[in-house]
Every structure is written in C-alpha cells, then in structure tokens.
Amino acid sequence: MxxxxxxxxxxxxxxxxxxxxxxxxxxxxxxxxxxxxxxxxxxxxxxxxxxxxxxxxxxxxxxxxxxxxxxxxxxxxxxxxxxxxxxxxxxxxxxxxxxxxxxxxxxxxxxxxxxxxxxxxxxxxxxxxxxxxxxxxxxxxxxxxxxxxxxxxxxxxIFQQVTVLIAIALVSIALGVLLVFQLARWVLSPVRRLDEAMVAIERGEMDARVSEDTGPPELRRMTRVFNGMAEEIEHVLARQQEFALNASHELRNPLNALLLRVEHLATGLDDDWRDDIEETREEGRRMARILETLLNLARSGRADSMFSAVDLTTLVERRADAWREVAGPRGIDVRRFGDDLVMCVTDRTIVESALDAVIDNAVKFSPMNSLVEVAVEGGNDVCRLTVRDHGPGLAGEQVEYATDRFWRSDDSGDTPGSGLGLAIATDLLASIGGELLVSSPDDGGLRVALVIKNGAFE
The missing domain is CATH 3.30.450.20 (PAS domain)
Known part of the structure; x- marks a missing residue:
C-alpha cells in the first residue's frame, strides 16, 4: 500500500x-x-x-x-x-x-x-x-x-539558465519525494499499527490495542472502531472461557460420582456383567479425558494435544460398538470397514471426540434399518477415517455450509440437533493439523472424511 x-x-x-x-x-x-x-x-x-x-x-x-x-x-x-x-x-x-x-x-x-x-x-x-x-x-x-x-x-x-532550472527542479523533486514519503508514513502509520495489532490478536494477545492520536481523522475513527471491536471480542472470549471452565469443572463431580457408583455396583454383579462394566468404565474414563481437555482449553485458550501412537482400527471398532448400542433400537447398524491395522501418531481424545460427533450426525439422519459405514485407511503422511450414511444427504450447493456453526438443512425437519456437530469436529481436527471433508455420493447419503495428520512423519 x-x-x-x-x-x-x-x-x-x-x-x-x-x-x-x-x-x-x-x-x-x-x-x-x-x-x-x-x-x-x-x-x-x-x-x-x-x-x-x-x-x-x-x-x-x-x-x-x-x-x-x-x-x-x-x-x-x-x-x-x-x-x-x-x-x-x-x-x-x-x-x-x-x-x-x-x-x-x-x-x-x-x-x-x-x-x-x-x-x-x-x-x-x-x-x-x-x-x-x-x-x-x-x-x-x-x-x-x-x-x-x-x-x-x-x-x-541559455545553457546557464537551463542548468539553474534543472538544479532547482532536481532539488524540488528531492524535497517532493521526501515530503511524499513522510506523508505516506504519516497516513499509513495507523494502518501499520492496525496490522500489527491484528497479528498480535491472531497470536492470542487479546489485549493488543492501537493508539488513536496519530494519522488522518478518517483513520483515527477506524482505529477507534478497531479498538472497540477488539475489546468486545476479548470480553466475548473471556465469557466463553469462563463458561467452558465452569461447565467442565461442574461436570467432573457428577462424573466421578457416577464412576464410583459403577465400581460399587460392579461388586454386586456376577461375571456375566464383566464386559458391560468394563465398557462403562472405559466410557467414563473417556469422558474424564474429554473434560480434562476442555479444562486445559478453557485455562490456556488452546488445547494441549497429547500425541501418541494410536491404533485407529481398534479405536474405530470401539466407537462403532458404542454407537451400535445407541442406534440399535432404530435398526441402524454401525460397521467398520477398511484396513485391519492402522497406526497413527496423533491425539486419541481429539480423534475420538471428532469421530463421535460425525457418527452422531450420521446416525441421527440415517433412516431406520440402514447401515452407517466407518472406514479406516492408513498412509504415511495422513490417515483417513470415513463415515458414510444413507440418509437424505445434502444438495451440491449445501455441502459447503455443512461445517458452519448452527447451520441446518431445510430438509432436516424435526430431527433434533443444533447444527454444531460437524463444526465442532472441524475445529477439533484443525487443532491437530487435520481437516474435515464433506461430500455427497451419487447414490445418496453423506460422506464425511476425517483427515488426520500423522505426527510421526512431520
């Protein structure tokens, strides 16, 4: 500029x-x-x-x-x-x-x-x-x-006159150049400071502000508007952080109480209930990990990802089994397909949470007695989890809005939901360098791919 x-x-x-x-x-x-x-x-x-x-x-x-x-x-x-x-x-x-x-x-x-x-x-x-x-x-x-x-x-x-005029013109041009540069610096200094403040806010420095005492009046007004906007964003994020912190903290106590009751009930049940009790314990531990991640996110403003080697095939198999119990009353089968062993260095909790959000969306919009396919594909740089349902799907122009917050298709009817599932999954994957891809197969339904970056090959 x-x-x-x-x-x-x-x-x-x-x-x-x-x-x-x-x-x-x-x-x-x-x-x-x-x-x-x-x-x-x-x-x-x-x-x-x-x-x-x-x-x-x-x-x-x-x-x-x-x-x-x-x-x-x-x-x-x-x-x-x-x-x-x-x-x-x-x-x-x-x-x-x-x-x-x-x-x-x-x-x-x-x-x-x-x-x-x-x-x-x-x-x-x-x-x-x-x-x-x-x-x-x-x-x-x-x-x-x-x-x-x-x-x-x-x-x-004549040559003397021309020489004098050339000298005067050169001096005038030099002074003009100096004046123009000073003028440009004066005019653009608020813009430069605005740019620096926006970069600082992008880095998480929400208290970054711009001085309003320099530059043209029009840019001073823009600076005041920017400072007001930054102030409002800081307040909104602070309120969101406080809400997430309070909610996650309040949920820990009933979750711990629930896990203690499970352990107490387990002492009075015979061995036939052992598998169910273990699955309940695992779900409880998973919920505890999610709450801990939410607490870390609320405290620091970002999730501290815990990368480790994760068997994605086993993870998908367990989540499919868990959702099969939920979808069973409607005759919906959640089945795993793909490679038998896929290892990926990533954050287990984030992948589980994102996958749950996508499967929940697929089960919610699947017709009765249908199939939800969850496929696992391995790779050196990235791994891919694909969830495919056979519901109404989305029109071509609607696919690009599927991951927007609170967006719902006009064809969703009375199906419960808030339009946050795929948006949350997108944000979770983005925090570990992944992405969510939504597409509409030719034979109907919706295909959602979770592309997970393999940390071992960075």
Missing part, C-alpha cells in the same frame, strides 16, 4: 515540476533570443543609415572604417550589398562567399522586404544570427545591409 500511495502522489508531483521547469526553461531561452534579436535590429538600423549615406556618396571608406571598429569591439560583421547583390563594403574584406541562407536573405532585402523576427529554437539549434535590411533612399531600394554575429554568448546564457 505504501508503494502505491507514494506512486500516486509522486508521479503527478514530478510531472508538474517537469512541466513547470520545461516551460520556465523555454521562456528563458526565448527571452534571451529576443534580446539578441532586438540588439541586432538596433545595430542594423544604425548601419542602414550609414550605408545609405555611403552609397549616395559613392565612397565606402568611412563606412568600412566604422564597421571594422564595430567588429573589433563587438565581434559582429557588417556588410553592404549593391543592387546586383555583390558585396560593396564590408568589415571583413575576406568575406566574399555567402551561404545559401544568407544569399536568400540578401535577395529578399534587395526586393524591399525587411528582416523578420527569428523563430524560437532550442539552444543547441542556434546558429550564427544573421539579419539583412534593405537600404532605402526616397522610397527606392539602393542596397542592403547584413549584420552577422556569433551566438556563443547567448547560447552560454
């Missing part, structure tokens, strides 16, 4: 300075050329009078003496031409050959045409300045006077 802002300010500034400098340079060059022309016209008028007297008297001695002294002092050549166009008198007797342009000027002067002002040219295009004026006597042309001067002095003056 700073680069674009500098370009937007700098290009017009440089264009304006160059335009003004070019116009000033052209004006200075034109002024010097006009001054030289005016001086030549004055000298030419003086010598035209002297030439008329000399031509009438038929003696060139006086004129030549005066012209030679003038050339010695000013370096300007003077010559008089008769009606035939031949040199009649000159300050430089050796000058007998005229250039093509000078010959044309002499011809026009002998025809009675006066000298015209010189056109404006660039200083490097200026050649020797030559003017020719007709000599009149009683209205008749009796000859012509030519004055020719070198232009080294005016050319040098």
């Amino acid at each position: 700073r680069k674009r802002l500098v370009i937007v300010f700098l290009i017009p500034l440089v264009a304006i300075l160059l335009s003004l400098g070019g116009a000033a340079g052209w004006s200075a060059a034109r002024s010097i050329q006009q001054a030289v022309y005016s001086e030549q016209v004055g000298d030419l008028s003086y010598f035209a009078t002297t030439a008329r007297q000399a031509l009438n008297s038929g003696s060139a001695a006086v004129f030549e003496g005066e012209a030679e002294r003038f050339e010695e002092v000013y370096g300007i050549e003077i010559a008089v031409f008769d009606l035939a166009g031949a040199v009649w008198a000159s300050s430089d007797p050796d000058r007998l050959v005229l250039s093509e342009g000078e010959a044309e000027q002499v011809r026009l002067a002998l025809s009675g045409r006066r000298a015209e002002p010189v056109d404006a040219v660039f200083p490097w295009e200026i050649s020797d300045a030559t003017l020719v004026e007709p000599v009149f006597d009683d209205g008749d042309v009796i000859g012509a006077v030519m004055i020719s001067a070198e232009v080294d002095a005016p050319r040098t003056a």
